[in-house]
Amino acid sequence: MSNRFDYDLVIIGAGVGGHGAAVHAVNCGLKTAIIEAKDMGGTCVNRGCIPSKALLAASGRVRALQNTHHLKSLGIQVDGVGFQRELIADHATNLVNKIRSDLTKSLNRLKVNTIKGWGKIIDNQRISVLTNDEEKFITAKDIILCPGSVPFVPHGIEIDHKTVFTSDEAVKLEILPQWIAIIGSGYIGLEFSDIYTALGCEVTMIEALDNLMPGFDPDISKVAERVLIKPRDIETYSGILATKVVPGSPVTIELTDAKTKEVVNFLEVDACLVATGRMPATKNLGLENIGIETQRGFIPVNERLEVLSDGKIVPHLWAVGDATGKMMLAHAASGQGVIAVENICGRDKTINYRSIPAAAFTHPEISYVGLTEPAARELGKKEGFTIASVKTHFKSNSKALAEGETDGIAKIIYHQGTGEILGVHIIGIHASDLIQEAANAIAQHQSVRNLAFNIHAHPTLSEVIDEAFKRADLAI
Incomplete structure (x- = not known):
């Protein structure tokens, strides 16, 4: 490491992408620091993959045990299946706490310097870290940006985090509404419709595009509609926009035809989950300080994960994860982190997203x-x-x-x-x-x-x- 810098590598964001980059960087001999303003593990560990899979595991068992026809065909009889919402929620919370702790310990064991605070680029190789009571500056030969993403909430939808909420709140399973609307039929909407129907909720799914599950292969969508939607207590709308959602008791939802823009119906439900995708969390990173303009909020990068400004490489600056807009998946972010570090170390690597x-x-x-x-x-x-x-x-x-x-x-x-x-x-x-x-x-x-x-x-x-x-x- 040059004596000019505090670190070989500083990573802004300790989600799965940042963690993967930090671990690989240490293994490559780089003196590394990671900056995180919120929770170690980012969205995946705290508000995404991990708690949602815990909820799916528990609710899936409830569904299986309540399927008496299936059990009878195997020669099994189960009576009186019950569950406690609070304990299912605790299962998810406990898993989050364990994995977040394991992740933090792994960084400590590798002697990665973990810095709590908001990281912001001052210039190409200098970062400001803002905490509640002070601002300090650190330097690094290379910087990797891993800011992640946040739920996207369309215009006209008001979030109160109680009756109208995103997946950030849904993974806490604080309520089991009798009737819940889910806006969006992508993988987030599908997974939560699975959870809620298994635990006895009625679901209305609202999709803006003409077909449900538009991101999946058409043949898969057809089968999914047959086995995941129609046999369950799920009402569906497609080609319909939720143009206005007002929290309360009940939640009111204005439905508008996506093509004609005419209001076609109003719903009154107990709760509403907004599952309309995610957007990059790239505000207040200091990108403007070094002349970088985002593209629809995403940080432009090349195949080597080098950040671009007007198509030209910004020296010593890299970005990985959801904020690059390549593939908004935790394991893609982790893989990108490894590839970025490989390129920092002079070993030319790219990633095959397909x-x-x-x-x-x-x-x-x-x-x-x-x-x-x-x-x-x-x-x-x-x-x-x-x-x-x-x-x-x-x-x-x-x-x-x-x-x-x-x-x-x-x-x-x-x-x-x-x-x-x-x-x-x-x-x-x-x-x-x-x-x-x-x-x-x-x-x-x-x-x-x-x-x-x-x-x-x-x-x-x-x-x-x-x-x-x-x-x-x-x-x-």
């Missing part, structure tokens, strides 16, 4: 990696090749039959000429675990011609993917 998987932890789960079929067709049209797709069904899988969990499909999208996999989409039991094999195959540009000869354990759910590889190979 190979990063994602999942919704509903019951059953949804997972995907790579392109949807419409996106793949657009790519094929642009680059002059034909795509093909195959589907296999969980209902023909021995392990799924043994579990009595046969709803679901696996879909593979591939280059018709070479067999290279372009996308894989799964809905079914343990879909989040099954997707990694496909992600690895996409990362390695594998062809179904080779993958069809891999041997999978029997009887396992992985044979759903194996069967899809084999069908694709036969179709070439």
